[in-house]
Amino acid sequence: xxxxxxxxxxxxxxxxxxxxxxxxxxxxxxxxxxxxxxxxxxxxxxxxxxxxxxxxxxxxxxxxxxxxxxxxxxxxxxxxxxxxxxxxxxxxxxxxxxxxxxxxxxxxxxxxxxxxxxxxxxxxxxxxxxxxxxxxxxxxxxxxxxxxxxxxxxxxxxxxxxxxxxxxxxxxxxxxxxxxxxxxxxxxxxxxxxxxxxxxxxxxxxxxxxxxxxxxxxxxxxxxxxxxxxxxxxxxxxxxxxxxxxxxxxxxxxxxxxxxxxxxxxxxxxxxxxxxxxxxxxxxxxxxxxxxxxxxxxxxxxxxxxxxxxxxxxxxxxxxxxxxxxxxxxxxxxxxxxxxxxxxxxxxxxxxxxxxxxxxxxxxxxxxxxxxxxxxxxxxxxxxxxxxxxxxxxxxxxxxxxxxxxxxxxxxxxxxxxxxxxxxxxxxxxxxxxxxxxxxxxxxxxxxxxxxxxxxxxxxxxxxxxxxxxxxxxxxxxxxxxxxxxxxxxxxxxxxxxxx
Numbered sequence: 001x002x003x004x005x006x007x008x009x010x011x012x013x014x015x016x017x018x019x020x021x022x023x024x025x026x027x028x029x030x031x032x033x034x035x036x037x038x039x040x041x042x043x044x045x046x047x048x049x050x051x052x053x054x055x056x057x058x059x060x061x062x063x064x065x066x067x068x069x070x071x072x073x074x075x076x077x078x079x080x081x082x083x084x085x086x087x088x089x090x091x092x093x094x095x096x097x098x099x100x101x102x103x104x105x106x107x108x109x110x111x112x113x114x115x116x117x118x119x120x121x122x123x124x125x126x127x128x129x130x131x132x133x134x135x136x137x138x139x140x141x142x143x144x145x146x147x148x149x150x151x152x153x154x155x156x157x158x159x160x161x162x163x164x165x166x167x168x169x170x171x172x173x174x175x176x177x178x179x180x181x182x183x184x185x186x187x188x189x190x191x192x193x194x195x196x197x198x199x200x201x202x203x204x205x206x207x208x209x210x211x212x213x214x215x216x217x218x219x220x221x222x223x224x225x226x227x228x229x230x231x232x233x234x235x236x237x238x239x240x241x242x243x244x245x246x247x248x249x250x251x252x253x254x255x256x257x258x259x260x261x262x263x264x265x266x267x268x269x270x271x272x273x274x275x276x277x278x279x280x281x282x283x284x285x286x287x288x289x290x291x292x293x294x295x296x297x298x299x300x301x302x303x304x305x306x307x308x309x310x311x312x313x314x315x316x317x318x319x320x321x322x323x324x325x326x327x328x329x330x331x332x333x334x335x336x337x338x339x340x341x342x343x344x345x346x347x348x349x350x351x352x353x354x355x356x357x358x359x360x361x362x363x364x365x366x367x368x369x370x371x372x373x374x375x376x377x378x379x380x381x382x383x384x385x386x387x388x389x390x391x392x393x394x395x396x397x398x399x400x401x402x403x404x405x406x407x408x409x410x411x412x413x414x415x416x417x418x419x420x421x422x423x424x425x426x427x428x429x430x431x432x433x434x435x436x437x438x439x440x441x442x443x444x445x446x447x448x449x450x451x452x453x454x455x456x457x458x459x460x461x462x463x464x465x466x467x468x469x470x471x472x473x474x475x476x477x478x479x480x481x482x483x484x485x486x487x488x489x490x491x492x493x494x495x496x497x498x499x500x
Contacts, residue, residue, distance in 0.1 A: 216256070219254075219255045219256065219257060220257070220312060223254070223257060223304060223307065223314060224307060224309075226303075226304050227304040227305075227306075227307050227314075230303060231303075232301050232302070232303055232321045232324065232325070233254060233301070233302055233303070233304065233316075234254075234299055234300070234301050234302075235252040235253055235254035235255075235259055235299070235300065235302065236252065236253050236254075236297065236298070236299055236300075236390070237250060237251075237252055237292075237295050237296055237297065237298050237299075237300055238251050238252060238253040238296070238297075239251035239296070240289065240292050240293065240296075247262065247263070248262075248263040248285070248288075248289065248292075249261065249262055249263065250262075250263065250266055250292060250318075252300065252302060252316070254314075257312065257314060258313070258314070259302060259304075259314045259315075259316050260313070260314065260315050260316070261302060261315075261316050261317065261318055262315075262317075263288065263292075264319075265316075265317040265318055265319045265320075266292070266318050266319070267318055267319040267322050268288050268291055268292070270284055270287055270288060270291075291353070294353040294354070294355070294360075294389075295352050295353050295389065296389070297389045297390050298350065298351070298352040298353070298389050298390055299350050299352075299390055300318055300352070300362075301318065301321035301322065301325065301365075302316035302317060302318045302321050303316060303317055303320045303321045303324070304316050305317050305320075321365070322365040322366075323365065323405055324365070325364050325365030326364070326365040326366065326405055326408055327405060328340070328364075329341045329364040329365065330364070330365075330366070330400070330402060330408055331402065331405065339400075340364075341363065341364060341397060341400060341410070342397065342400060343397055343398065343399055343400060344396065344397065345396070345397050346394055346395070346396050346397075346417055347363055347364070347394070347395060347396075347397060347412075348392055348393070348394055348395075349361040349362060349363045349392070349393055349394075349395045349412070350362045350390075350391075350392055351387055351388065351389055351390065351391040351392070351393060352367070352389065353389060354383050354384055354387050354388060354389055355383060356372075356382050356383060356384070357371065357372040357383060358370065358371050358372060358383065359375065359383050359387050361393065361395060361412070363395065363397070363410050363412060365408075366408050366409070366410045368409070368410045368411060368412055370395070370412060370413060370414060374413035374414060374415055375387070375413075375414045375415060376414065376415050376418070377415050377418065377420050377421060377422050378422060378450055378454055378455075378456055379440040379441070379448055379449075379450050379456050380440065380450075381438065381439065381440030381441060381450070381470055381471055382470075382471070393414060394414070394417045395412040395413065395414055395417065396412060396413060396414075396416045396417050397410060397411075397412050398411040398412055398413060399411045421454070422454070422455065422456060422486045423483070423486055425453060425454045425455045426455060426481055426483060426486060426488065428453045428454075428455065429451070429453070429455050429478050429481060429488050430478065431478050431479065431480065431481065432477070432478065432479070433477070433478050434475055434476065434477045434478075434493065435451045435452060435453060435455075435457075435475075435476050435478070436451070436452045436473065436474075436475060436476070436496065437449040437450055437451040437452060437457060437473075437474055437475075437476045438450055438471060438472070438473055438474070439468050439469065439470055439471060439472045439474060440470070441470060442468065442469065442470060445460075446458060446459075446460060447459040447460075447462070447468050447474075447492060449474065449476055449492075451476060451488070455487075455488050456486065456487045456488070457476055457478070457487060457488040457489070457490060458487055458488075458489050458490075459474075459476060459489075459490055459491055459492045460489075460491070461491045461492070462474075462491065462492040462495075463491065463492065463493050463494065464492065464493070464494045464495045466495050466498065468492055468495055469498065469499065470499065471499035472495055472496075472497065472498050472499050473495070473496040473497040473499075474492045474493075474494070474495050474496060475492065475493045475494050475495075475496055476488075476490050476491070476492055476493070477490045477491055477492075477493050478490045479491065
């Protein structure tokens with residue numbers, strides 16, 4: 001309160017000083033009432049300051065510095081400016097924004113503001129007949145007057161902004177309410193069709209579910225990028241078809257899309273040099289179809305050669321993919337100057353075909369066959385029992401033949417990757433003991449058996465009246481243990497179950 005009163009006194013002192021400057025040089029003896037009457041009669045005269053230009057005010061001066069000084073130091077020279085300060089002349093006011101209030105509100109507000117200012121002046125005015133001495137008036141500089149005017153302009157600007165914002169918010173809320181009511185009425189009468197796709201409601205919080213169409217679009221985009229970048233893709237060989245013109249094509253499934261590969265692009269080289277004709281050509285085609293039939297379900301690499309976006313048809317080549325892999329892994333060298341595939345290295349291979357005594361694998365673009373004796377340390381009667389098309393196995397490269405990109409050869413085996421345990425298993429057998437086993441092969445009267453304890457056995461005689469055959473379960477009696485060959489020698493006492 002003390003600071004507010006002090007500010008009122010400073011304001012009155014400033015008004016008296018302005019009024020004194022507006023009078024004639026010898027008008028220093030006017031009392032306060034006469035000064036106020038002169039100000040009310042001629043508010044536009046400002047003592048010769050009409051032609052003076054106020055300095056340009058920055059945003060910091062209008063809202064930051066002046067306000068902070070007024071609030072922090074209530075006893076300074078400028079003092080605290082009351083809410084009902086004197087009005088600034090029209091030439092010093094900033095242009096006001098058009099208000100949205102009615103004329104009646106503006107008239108009421110102006111009357112109230114003038115009445116409040118007059119009441120404040122009457123309260124602090126001296127008693128009639130009392131005169132003020134020169135010492136009672138405060139000495140103020142033009143800088144103090146300018147600073148006070150800045151405070152008054154800033155306060156008036158903030159009040160206008162607050163009033164305009166309140167009016168604008170009320171009108172905006174009214175418009176929004178009308179729009180909501182109109183929208184609700186329209187929805188009640190005519191339901192609108194939503195153009196945006198509705199998201200899938202998932203069971204888990206923030207879960208993501210991909211629709212079938214979105215998944216197909218993603219895969220097609222991947223195939224299209226692979227076609228432009230010549231990237232190698234991997235799919236599963238799913239079928240063999242004959243076209244209307246009699247040509248053989250291979251169907252590869254890649255994440256649900258049908259990939260067509262012509263037979264000549266499968267790189268099945270059964271003959272070298274000139275292609276046969278006549279009967280030989282027919283036999284060649286039968287062999288190729290048989291090989292392709294054994295490869296059904298295998299994983300193969302291919303490079304996309306052409307696409308049709310309308311029907312989403314794809315034509316590819318396995319040959320180019322294999323040649324590209326051959327160049328990278330067999331002919332090119334790494335940073336150390338070594339081939340990536342060399343003798344003695346263990347590599348991963350794909351099983352592309354399985355027969356009874358042999359499997360065929362692909363090792364980075366080169367195919368090779370591995371016999372049953374090189375598949376495991378124990379005897380295998382049928383390779384289907386342990387290997388299937390589409391498996392991935394570890395093999396050890398035994399030799400590599402590098403002539404050119406077209407003529408590359410590899411020899412590999414599987415059993416050298418695993419540990420040799422048949423000598424340890426021999427210790428599990430005892431002479432004159434009987435063990436159960438399964439016949440793996442019969443050759444020239446000699447029966448080869450794999451015992452249940454993992455030992456390889458050879459039988460030269462059979463006490464059963466039936467002739468043992470492949471995959472028969474038999475009872476084997478050990479008569480001798482051959483540690484040099486790593487087998488047990490004995491006889492078949494009986495056939496437990498025949499595999500008919």
